[in-house]
Amino acid sequence: MASVQARKLLWETATVVAIETHTPTVKSFFFRFAQPVSFIAGQHMDVRLTAPDGYEAQRSYSIASAPETTDRLELAIERLHDGEVSPFFHDVVTAGDEIELRGPIGGHFVWTVETGGPLLLVGGGSGVVPLMCILRHRAACSSRVPMALIYSARTTADLIFGDELHGLHARGDGFHFVPTITREANPPRGLRAGRIDAPLLTSTLALLPAPPRIVFVCGTNAFVETAADLLLGLGVPAPVIRTERYGG
Amino acid sequence: MYRPRYAETLQNCALPRTLQSTHALMEALVATRGFSGSGRRVTEQPGRLPPGQYLTTDFPVLSAGPTPHVAREGWHFTLQTGSQLIKTWSWADFVRLPITTLTPDIHCVTKWSKFDTTWEGVSIDDLLADAGLEPPTAFTLAHSSEGYTTNVPVKDLTGGRGMIAITYDGKPITPDHGGPARLLVPHLYFWKSAKWVTSLEFTEHDQAGFWEERGYHMYGDPWKEQRYSGD
Numbered sequence: 001m002a003s004v005q006a007r008k009l010l011w012e013t014a015t016v017v018a019i020e021t022h023t024p025t026v027k028s029f030f031f032r033f034a035q036p037v038s039f040i041a042g043q044h045m046d047v048r049l050t051a052p053d054g055y056e057a058q059r060s061y062s063i064a065s066a067p068e069t070t071d072r073l074e075l076a077i078e079r080l081h082d083g084e085v086s087p088f089f090h091d092v093v094t095a096g097d098e099i100e101l102r103g104p105i106g107g108h109f110v111w112t113v114e115t116g117g118p119l120l121l122v123g124g125g126s127g128v129v130p131l132m133c134i135l136r137h138r139a140a141c142s143s144r145v146p147m148a149l150i151y152s153a154r155t156t157a158d159l160i161f162g163d164e165l166h167g168l169h170a171r172g173d174g175f176h177f178v179p180t181i182t183r184e185a186n187p188p189r190g191l192r193a194g195r196i197d198a199p200l201l202t203s204t205l206a207l208l209p210a211p212p213r214i215v216f217v218c219g220t221n222a223f224v225e226t227a228a229d230l231l232l233g234l235g236v237p238a239p240v241i242r243t244e245r246y247g248g
Numbered sequence: 249m250y251r252p253r254y255a256e257t258l259q260n261c262a263l264p265r266t267l268q269s270t271h272a273l274m275e276a277l278v279a280t281r282g283f284s285g286s287g288r289r290v291t292e293q294p295g296r297l298p299p300g301q302y303l304t305t306d307f308p309v310l311s312a313g314p315t316p317h318v319a320r321e322g323w324h325f326t327l328q329t330g331s332q333l334i335k336t337w338s339w340a341d342f343v344r345l346p347i348t349t350l351t352p353d354i355h356c357v358t359k360w361s362k363f364d365t366t367w368e369g370v371s372i373d374d375l376l377a378d379a380g381l382e383p384p385t386a387f388t389l390a391h392s393s394e395g396y397t398t399n400v401p402v403k404d405l406t407g408g409r410g411m412i413a414i415t416y417d418g419k420p421i422t423p424d425h426g427g428p429a430r431l432l433v434p435h436l437y438f439w440k441s442a443k444w445v446t447s448l449e450f451t452e453h454d455q456a457g458f459w460e461e462r463g464y465h466m467y468g469d470p471w472k473e474q475r476y477s478g479d
Contacts, residue, residue, distance in 0.1 A: 008478030013278065048300070051285030054277055058300040058359050084287040084302065092282040100278060105476060107462025108312050221309040225424065228314035238394060241314050 009102045011048060016097045017072055022160045026126060027090055028064060028076045031101065036070035039063060039104035041111050041137035042130045042216070045075060048100040049085060059085040060105065062129040062218075062244075064161075066136035076160060078126040109216060109244045113138060118146035118208040122196070122227045124219025125153060127246060131216060132161050135175065139168060148176040148207045152196055152223065154183045176207045196223075198230050205234070212236070218244040296353065298470035301361040308360060309424045312458070316394045316444055320428050325412060326447040327379055335379040339428070345370045345378055348411055352434030354441075355470040367432050369413035372405040372448075385450040389457060390431050392444040398457035399466065400433050400440055402450070409435060412445060437468040437475070 014031035021027050037045070044062045065074035079090045093099070111119065111134045121131040128151050138145060153159045159179060169177035181187040182195050192200070205212070215236060217227045224243045231241055289303045297303060320339040327334040337345070348371045355361045376383065383402045390398050404410060413421065413432040421427030426443025433440045439459050460466050465474040473479060 009476050049280040049283045049285075050278060051283055052279045053285070055285035055288055056300060057283075057285065057288070057302060060358055087287070088283055097281055098278075099280065105463060108458075221424065225309075225315060232314055238314050238316070243311060243313055245308070245310050 009046075009105070011100045011102045013098050014073070014101050016093055016095050016099060018095060019093070022076065023158050025079045025158070026076055026160050027079075028074050029089060029093065029099075030065075030072040030074050031099065032072050033101075037073055037104060039067055040107075041067055041134045042109045043104035043106045043133075044130070045073070045101045045103035046105060047075070047085065048102070049088060050100070057085050062133065063104065064129045064132050064136075066133065066140045068137065068140035076126065076129045076132075109218070109242050111137070111214065111216070113141045113143040113145060116145055116213060118210055118212050119148075120205060120208065120212040120215040121147060121149040122201075122215065122217040122219075122231075123149065123151045124196075124223035124227070125158070125246075126160065127217075127219030127223065127244070128160055130218055130244060132165075134216065135165070135168060138175070144174045146174045146208050146210075148178060148204045150178045150180065150196060150200065150204050152180050152182060152219070154181070156181055156184060156187050156189075156191065176204070178204050178207075196227055196230065198234060201227075201230055201234055205236075212240060215241045216244075217241060219246060221245045296363070297361055298355055299473050300475075301355055301359055301470065304360040304362055306360075307362060307365075307425065308356070308358075310356065310358060311424070311443065312396070313394060315423045317423050318393050318428055318444055323428050324446065325429065327375065327381065327450075328447055329384050329450045330452075334381060337378075342370065342412075342429075343414065346374045348374070348408075350411060350413075350432065350434065352432075354434055354438050357437040357439055357464065357468070357475050361470075365434075366417055367411070367413040368415040368418075369411040369429070369432060371408060372410045372412070373408060375412065375448075376406070383450060385452055387451045387454045389449045389451050389455050390442040390445055391447045391449060392442050393446050394444060396442055396444070396458050398431075398440050398442050399451075399455055399460060400431075400436070401454065401467075404433055404436065405448075409433065413441075435469075437465075437470055439464065440468050 014033045017032045018030040044060045046060050048058045050056045061075040064076045077086050077089045080086045123131045165177045168175050180192040187193050217224050224245050228241055323339045324336050326336045347368050349368050351364055351366045353363045354365050386402050388400050410433045412429050414429050431442040431445045463477055465479055468474050
């Protein structure tokens with residue numbers, strides 16, 4: 001558990017040093033801070049945009065980069081159709097822009113290699129972002145903590161970090177990547193088609209050498225409710241399951 | 249284990265304008281290149297939205313674990329001082345108490361606000377009256393069925409400011425929004441309004457709950473933007 005922070009989290013101005021397009025709706029924004037942000041895998045940052053008349057808009061975004069990658073901090077932002085902040089990032093922000101952020105925030109949906117495993121990670125859509133941070137932290141520490149990631153995406157083109165996740169899987173160091181594609185009848189590369197269900201969770205749990213110490217589930221509320229209820233039905237104890245719900 | 253976090257402000261709160269200007273003065277204005285705020289939703293009453301919040305018509309769900317499905321038949325609500333029980337109500341006992349309606353705006357620490365939400369339930373004043381109890385301490389810790397806790401000062405619960413809500417929008421509160429009963433303290437960020445609430449414990453000291461131990465503010469006033477420890 002993270003301890004109580006005594007100090008105020010101050011707004012800091014960071015420079016956008018790169019932008020990467022992952023999918024038609026998701027881009028990563030890489031920020032450089034004067035002092036690197038020290039954080040735990042799974043945490044998020046608050047972003048604040050300010051208009052010339054003083055109006056401001058704030059949102060929270062999960063950190064995608066590993067805590068060990070101190071030269072730049074990556075936020076992966078999904079463009080929301082009726083959003084106010086995410087379309088601004090997608091359409092207006094360019095490298096060199098300065099953006100105000102503060103954080104890190106969150107002390108529950110977090111993991112360090114010292115916590116150990118095994119872990120089951122379940123991500124829907126952009127809910128994979130904090131799970132990617134956990135996996136990158138594991139890789140950066142050369143950890144062999146057993147982990148499996150079920151990642152549900154609409155189409156193959158909507159898989160964020162797909163190549164990197166296949167690469168981590170190919171290392172054969174105890175990480176299993178289990179993508180499932182919900183809106184393509186015949187996804188390529190032998191990817192599974194269909195929504196998450198009990199058989200998929202059962203077979204993925206069987207990839208782990210022991211029952212998971214923690215299950216992290218992240219996605220829309222509907223996705224998280226489905227996954228969490230299925231897990232409870234399979235006998236995973238409720239206190240083991242930690243959730244982060246998007247859509248707010 | 250869960251993350252109920254919405255909150256609200258009393259509609260007759262006279263503070264917003266003043267606090268917004270103080271807020272602007274405290275931190276020098278740094279406009280973001282290219283951001284005009286043209287996407288802002290125009291609210292009919294200026295000053296009704298606390299700083300850093302945006303208006304939504306949805307009712308997002310934010311919880312830190314699976315949604316517990318608590319049956320009314322097995323539900324009890326308890327008032328206690330420390331571990332000493334003062335009074336316990338079954339569902340049947342509880343719904344016979346006077347029912348109060350509140351229609352507050354609610355404000356989630358994750359930045360969304362929702363106006364005019366309608367809740368029915370039993371005010372903390374009426375609960376205390378039914379128990380024949382004067383608040384024995386100045387602080388409380390609310391407990392939920394799955395282990396979630398959050399701290400709220402007594403003065404923020406009494407005087408009509410807090411209730412144990414059992415309906416939302418005229419219908420039983422759904423499990424994902426905290427049904428069968430949730431604490432409603434609408435003038436604080438909504439994580440204080442504990443879902444699946446089962447007891448209110450009077451504590452000697454202001455004792456941090458689940459999110460308060462994990463970096464969130466001990467009090468959580470949206471008008472002062474008390475989101476995180478140190479705010």
